[in-house]
Amino acid sequence: MVIPSDELLSHQVVSTFDHVDTSDLQWCERVWFGAFDTTGRFFIGAGLGKYTNRNVIDAYVSVVEGSTQHNVRASRELRPDVDGLTVGPITYRISADYSRVGFRLDENDYGISLDVMAEGVVPVVEQRPQMFRRSRGRVVNHMIRFFQYGRAHGWLNVGGTRYEIDPASWVTQRDRSWGIRRSAAEYLPPPEGVDVGFGLQPPKRARITYYWHSVTMQFDDFALQYEGAESPEGERLGTHHGELWFPAGDNRKRLRVVNVEHEWDLVPHTTTNEVAGGRDLITLEDGSTMELTFRAMTRYSRKTGGYFGFRGWASGAWMGSQWVAGETLDLADPEVQAELKGGVWDYAVECRYGDQVGYGNIEPFIEGIG
Structure with a gap:
């Protein structure tokens, strides 16, 4: 089936854009988008996922104010509207010149709406190396991702009150990924009485204790991104990667992050491993080091957006x-914390490097603890 995307001179396989060149159910394209004001009052988290071989496209928007998190999520059948980026009241938007992207959430039954766009202040940076992993001979992760940081503008409505989103005081982070990726849908049990996996070996999900981190930070004259996983003993698990890069027009050479040492402070007696702040010591490929500290301002649960x-x-x-x-x-409610236990959290953080102040997002995930 020919669709509008086929008018673009972007084909890479002898086929049309209505399907992909693999039948793997885990093939997807995903967007993650975060925006927050630098006082820490609001945090917007949003995402969209297109699962071509599942015939599904879904999206979510979350808004946190204080300890209250508002969520809207939606899903629809992908075909025949393969090119459409609207799912229920949620639309992922791309400007005509590709300089801005963002989300619009139309009025709905859940008390929030918004229209927020991000404009990059640094060029996009590609994840290196790409993510690749096999499990029992099968490829379960083979994907590529890019990142970008910027400033936000638009508006936000919470409970009938409208707030302007001013780029002078709102920052954004985003990533785009595509490829074969272990899907959150694999973690759902089949409906009662339905044997979805008849004749198939269940996925291997080793319950080991490990620590995962993904960190993004933006300062006036540089940006940082790094991620990886470690055992409780500090042993690296899988691929680590990261990069230091500079604003558009700055010709300084980008540098890979080759090692990160963490000292993160957890809030006592929280079942969701809440992070209060911390210190990271970063080693770059040229042998230089950077010491950064951060404090958490607010956070939101990405579990409500379909993760796990x-x-x-x-x-x-x-x-x-x-x-x-x-x-x-109510994120302070113990019952809500119990429901969100084991999920992914995003933190809006204020960062410091020497005398410089920046802002970023950290995503810690601790499996098997708490």
């Missing part, structure tokens, strides 16, 4: 031709 499953839904799961859900959560 939430209330019967996970990213990539078939929910029917059209589906919308949402709720408001």
Whole structure:
């Protein structure tokens, strides 16, 4: 089937854009988008996932104010609208000149709406190396990602009150990924009475204790991104990667991050391994080091956006031709914390490097502890 994307001179296989050149159910294209004000009052998290071989496209938007998190999520059948980036009340937007991207959330039953766009202040940087992993001979991760940081503008409506999003005081982080990726939908149990996996070996999900980190930081004259996983003993697990790069027009050479040592402070007695702040010592490929400190200002649960499953839904799961859900959560409620345990959290952080102050997002994930 020919679709509008086929008018672009971008083909890389002898086929049309309505499908991909693999039948793997885990093939996806995903967007993650975060924006927050530098006082830490608001945090917006949003995402969109296109699962071509599952015939699913889904999206979510979360807004945190204080300890209250508002969520809207939606899913629809992908075809025939393969090129469309609207899912229920949520639309992922790309400007005509590709200089800005963002999300619009139309009025809905869950008390929030917004229109926020991001404009990059640094060029995009490609993840190096690409993510690749096999499990029992099968490729479960083979994907590429790029990152960009910038400033946000637009508006936000919470509970009937409208707030302007001013680029002077709002920062953004985003990433785009595509390829074969272990899907959150794999972590959902089949519905009662339905043997979805009949004749198939269940996925291997070793329950080991490990620590995962993904960090993005932007300062006035440089940006940093690094991520990886470690055992409790500090042993590296899988691929680590990261990079230091500079604003558009700055010709300084980008430098790879080759090692990171963490000293992160957890908030006592929290079942979700809440992070208060910390210190990172970064080693670059030229042998130089950077010591950065940060403090957490606010956070939101990405579990409600489909990571590892939430209330019967996970990213990539078939929910029917059209589906919308949402709720408001009190993150200080012990019952809510128990429900969100084991999920991914994003933190809006204030960062310091010497006398410089910057802002960023950290994503710590600790499996098997707490």
